[in-house]
Amino acid sequence: MGHPQSLPLPATAGIERDRTVKVAFLTKLFGENKALDGVGFEAGRGELVVLLGRSGSGKSTLLRHLNGLEVPTSGQVQVLGEDLSSLTGSSLRRLRSRVGFIFQQFELVPSLTVLENVLTGSLAVVRGPRLGLFGYGKARRLTALEHLETVGLLQLAYQRADTLSGGQQQRVAIARALMQEPEILLADEPVASLDPESSDQVMNLIRDIARSKGLTVVCSLHQVDLALSWADRIVGLRHGKVVLNTLTENMTREEAMGIYGQVEVATITSEFQAIAEELDTPGHRERIARDLATAAATTRAGRKAP
Numbered sequence: 001m002g003h004p005q006s007l008p009l010p011a012t013a014g015i016e017r018d019r020t021v022k023v024a025f026l027t028k029l030f031g032e033n034k035a036l037d038g039v040g041f042e043a044g045r046g047e048l049v050v051l052l053g054r055s056g057s058g059k060s061t062l063l064r065h066l067n068g069l070e071v072p073t074s075g076q077v078q079v080l081g082e083d084l085s086s087l088t089g090s091s092l093r094r095l096r097s098r099v100g101f102i103f104q105q106f107e108l109v110p111s112l113t114v115l116e117n118v119l120t121g122s123l124a125v126v127r128g129p130r131l132g133l134f135g136y137g138k139a140r141r142l143t144a145l146e147h148l149e150t151v152g153l154l155q156l157a158y159q160r161a162d163t164l165s166g167g168q169q170q171r172v173a174i175a176r177a178l179m180q181e182p183e184i185l186l187a188d189e190p191v192a193s194l195d196p197e198s199s200d201q202v203m204n205l206i207r208d209i210a211r212s213k214g215l216t217v218v219c220s221l222h223q224v225d226l227a228l229s230w231a232d233r234i235v236g237l238r239h240g241k242v243v244l245n246t247l248t249e250n251m252t253r254e255e256a257m258g259i260y261g262q263v264e265v266a267t268i269t270s271e272f273q274a275i276a277e278e279l280d281t282p283g284h285r286e287r288i289a290r291d292l293a294t295a296a297a298t299t300r301a302g303r304k305a306p
């Protein structure tokens, strides 16, 4: 797959960008389990950073630290110039309102129209009861329609959300996140439920929005080719550790595959070694012979039974 070019890189590309996300020495323990182990990376405005890694490598946990949904066991998380560990209550809520989040399962309200779903993205700032569309005010409804135009779904504004395809629903979820006017967009496996064509469309949209609006996007993926096609930078995670942090333009597919491949080969090799060593012991050979003899005797006894 070639590197799609829908918008030029922002003028800041290649030079030091405004670092909106800074993570250093981040470790997270869940009981005995080290989900993150000394993680460090940075992301800047207009940049799409993909966290790439197999299931359980720590991608979601890392994303959740970026809007204060998880508290580090140790290390620092700085977002939009604020040290998250120093924020609580209203200051944490204020920061979160500048950070949008989209998920694998879209999380739309199926019975509401597309437009109503988008409008719910402004709930954090709208006060009082909202009775359908008109509870939001004209300006907000216009903004929601503008965001629907950005994601290419203006014509579906008054359709129920559950009549849309998965790719369209994810685009609605992106429009909903834009209602917050976020400076950072976090995306947790946003295309994991989509077919390849819709995945490309959604990733293309996410990258365009990052560039045109100067948003920092941190997005978890497990598909190497998608990451190589759309990310500006790939941060590879394995067992909670950063094993790769490189601009995509400087990266080969083999390097990206190494995030998975090396661990698999290493694991399989060591598992094979362990089995081979065990098979080689006289005790093991005796046990197999005994089990085979028992199985044969059981079969014979079964055949004799009336």
Ligand SMILES: Nc1ncnc2c1ncn2[C@@H]1O[C@H](COP(=O)(O)OP(=O)(O)OP(=O)(O)O)[C@@H](O)[C@H]1O
Binding pocket: 030, 033, 034, 035, 053, 054, 055, 056, 057, 058, 059, 060, 061, 062, 222
């Ligand atoms: N709330 C939690 N309590 C206990 N363990 C957790 C919790 N959240 C994550 N973990 C563990 O932390 C590790 C990393 O999980 P995480 O969900 O961050 O990985 P991931 O790369 O996002 O995987 P996936 O792609 O499957 O979502 C796993 O071992 C997981 O079981």
